[in-house]
Amino acid sequence: MYDLRNLISPGKSARVTHVVVESDAATSFSPQLSELMSTPAVISLAIEAAAFAVDEYLPEGYVSIGRAITFEHTASTRVGMKVFVDAVVSEVHEQHILLDIKVSDEIGEIGFGTHRRTIVVKDYLDARSKRRAAMQMNSRPM
Numbered sequence: 001m002y003d004l005r006n007l008i009s010p011g012k013s014a015r016v017t018h019v020v021v022e023s024d025a026a027t028s029f030s031p032q033l034s035e036l037m038s039t040p041a042v043i044s045l046a047i048e049a050a051a052f053a054v055d056e057y058l059p060e061g062y063v064s065i066g067r068a069i070t071f072e073h074t075a076s077t078r079v080g081m082k083v084f085v086d087a088v089v090s091e092v093h094e095q096h097i098l099l100d101i102k103v104s105d106e107i108g109e110i111g112f113g114t115h116r117r118t119i120v121v122k123d124y125l126d127a128r129s130k131r132r133a134a135m136q137m138n139s140r141p142m
Helices: 039-055 122-138
Strands: 013-019 062-073 082-092 096-105 109-121
Touching (some): 013 039, 039 082, 039 109, 062 096
Antiparallel strands (some): 062 109, 082 096
16 A cells, blocks of 8 residues: 555645536425535535545555545525535545535635545455445345
8 A cells, every 4th residue: 555645745636617507406405495506516526626636646546535524515506607616635644635625606605624535446445345235135135
């Protein structure tokens, strides 16, 4: 396993820009929110930006996976507006990275938080998930 402190440093960043569409709306949570971006949609973009900020620095065969996220959705954004998500590496540890997340729209801030990503060997992750899926298949009642 690589020591991440030798691969990536604080300050590395990525930005995701996204126009809010109907599928991003909070309609499934409340029909009254059909014109507003849902918190899960904002968090999904935050995770995407964080992965972009980290993954390009990883050696072949490694991938970052989300471990934890803390997020405050501070303002609403309407369908059709543009959202900007910035992920900046704030801490690098031996096997995980902490990123600061800031989200804004064309008016101003709509959210902020932190996201922790762990670095794993992709083949190991795939093998482990297949073992878990097989365990689930074997435990189903006939």
